[in-house]
Amino acid sequence: xxxxxxxxxxxxxxxxxxxxxxxxxxxxxxxxxxxxxxxxxxxxxxxxxxxxxxxxxxxxxxxxxxxxxxxxxxxxxxxxxxxxxxxxxxxxxxxxxxxxxxxxxxxxxxxxxxxxxxxxxxxxxxxxxxxxxxxxxxxxxxxxxxxxxxxxxxxxxxxxxxxxxxxxxxxxxxxxxxxxxxxxx
Amino acid sequence: xxxxxxxxxxxxxxxxxxxxxxxxxxxxxxxxxxxxxxxxxxxxxxxxxxxxxxxxxxxxxxxxxxxxxxxxxxxxxxxxxxxxxxxxxxxxxxxxxxxxxxxxxxxxxxxxxxxxxxxxxxxxxxxxxxxxxxxxxxxxxxxxxxxxxxxxxxxxxxxxxxxxxxxxxxxxxxxxxxxxxxxxxxxxxxxxxxxxxxxxxxxxxxxxxxxxxxxxxxxxxxxxxxxxxxxxxxxxxxxxxxxxxxxxxxxxxxxxxxxxxxxxxxxxxxxxxxxxxxxxxxxxxxxxxxxxxxxxxxxxxxxxxxxxxxxxxxxxxxxxxxxxxxxxxxxxxxxxxxxxxxxxxxxxxxx
Numbered sequence: 001x002x003x004x005x006x007x008x009x010x011x012x013x014x015x016x017x018x019x020x021x022x023x024x025x026x027x028x029x030x031x032x033x034x035x036x037x038x039x040x041x042x043x044x045x046x047x048x049x050x051x052x053x054x055x056x057x058x059x060x061x062x063x064x065x066x067x068x069x070x071x072x073x074x075x076x077x078x079x080x081x082x083x084x085x086x087x088x089x090x091x092x093x094x095x096x097x098x099x100x101x102x103x104x105x106x107x108x109x110x111x112x113x114x115x116x117x118x119x120x121x122x123x124x125x126x127x128x129x130x131x132x133x134x135x136x137x138x139x140x141x142x143x144x145x146x147x148x149x150x151x152x153x154x155x156x157x158x159x160x161x162x163x164x165x166x167x168x169x170x171x172x173x174x175x176x177x178x179x180x181x182x183x184x185x
Numbered sequence: 186x187x188x189x190x191x192x193x194x195x196x197x198x199x200x201x202x203x204x205x206x207x208x209x210x211x212x213x214x215x216x217x218x219x220x221x222x223x224x225x226x227x228x229x230x231x232x233x234x235x236x237x238x239x240x241x242x243x244x245x246x247x248x249x250x251x252x253x254x255x256x257x258x259x260x261x262x263x264x265x266x267x268x269x270x271x272x273x274x275x276x277x278x279x280x281x282x283x284x285x286x287x288x289x290x291x292x293x294x295x296x297x298x299x300x301x302x303x304x305x306x307x308x309x310x311x312x313x314x315x316x317x318x319x320x321x322x323x324x325x326x327x328x329x330x331x332x333x334x335x336x337x338x339x340x341x342x343x344x345x346x347x348x349x350x351x352x353x354x355x356x357x358x359x360x361x362x363x364x365x366x367x368x369x370x371x372x373x374x375x376x377x378x379x380x381x382x383x384x385x386x387x388x389x390x391x392x393x394x395x396x397x398x399x400x401x402x403x404x405x406x407x408x409x410x411x412x413x414x415x416x417x418x419x420x421x422x423x424x425x426x427x428x429x430x431x432x433x434x435x436x437x438x439x440x441x442x443x444x445x446x447x448x449x450x451x452x453x454x455x456x457x458x459x460x461x462x463x464x465x466x467x468x469x470x471x472x473x474x475x476x477x478x479x480x481x482x483x484x485x486x487x488x489x490x491x492x493x494x495x496x497x498x499x500x501x502x503x504x505x506x507x508x509x510x511x512x513x514x515x516x517x518x519x520x521x522x523x524x525x526x527x528x529x530x531x532x533x534x535x536x
Contacts, residue, residue: 001204002201002218004220005219006223006224007256008253008337008338011247075285076243100347100348104244134346138245139246
């Protein structure tokens, strides 16, 4: 309509976008699988994942083998941490995305693992669905599904964290085992 | 809109403004349409190549070019000669260690852009009355350009990737000239490593401002006490390490402190020493994490500021009332402490 008008959203060529991300195939059962945890440094994130790991071990026979924390809430996990998770784990639980940057970043981490064939269950608080969904679209996986837990997480007591982890467990198991669970329905 | 009305240039201007809204390109206010000619004028003013990348966010897979920044600067209402200042401000912001997560943060921080040097008068950058705005084109449009670059260049829009809980008043509208002429100290840019008299831009990401109104005393220490009280406010403390704080001193407060013999560093040290809270106060407010809750330090006051040097202090405003502003640097990392010289293209040898 206005031929002389410049579109301000067009910048450097980024190689045509991410393409469509192929998600990892899911195992039928978690029994005997090696579990990795990728926490961000937000308050209670590590504790939340630890509780999920405990329950997965007790109730589903997974073997927690690796727990890492990334120091940055914005960027994806460092290459070394991602390599370790890819090389040493069969499934990964990551989160907790409970801020503007780290919710999107948790989804980005999950998708990097999916691309390497590792099923990931990303946990975000329900206040940050929009940024988590935006990152999924940006990374070539619109509609990528993740586990939500009520916001806030940071102010939970240890008992509160334990309860939340228990409440999230069925969804975590579902995302890691149901065929196509993480893909949009 | 009828075909007839679109032959009227004024109606056309209105239609273009509406079109830009429909594309999602604006921050809520109307924008000036960006054209190739406008971009070329900006590139010429800055002496920069269009395709040079001046910022990238790897996790969002977005990069911003000089030409794209120019398009957004035009849309913000900048004149082409403002563009070198926009680029310097952009560069200064990227020296801030907290910048990477800033645009998506629940804190919603605002860039505070500070301009020093002769460029202030050349471009009409206000450094005196009403310095926080509005009313001055350069002060209003340079930070707005930064906001539009983040929105359109990085694709970070409110309630999408941007998750500010409330945001802060003044986001994308804070650009001050330092009132060097009424400051008792060297220019703020000199603290940042650029020689006095050189055009330079500094930037701090901040979480709002709080005024300190103190017109009733001629005691430097009384004014410092008042400033320290606001700096030490519990609500601004996020937990973890320390709180943060800086000052835009009004000229009257600055001159009172200067004439009492305080250098800028003296003021910083005094405030660092006195902006303290009892640890019991912090625990009572549920903020006993980290160093504040260290049992070994029980009974000793807690320093709210990270260090004396990490209290940036500049001077701006009119000398018509003893009013100053406390601002809050965003994040746990201290401000960069560095100023960026404005890069002007080489002068025409014929002139």
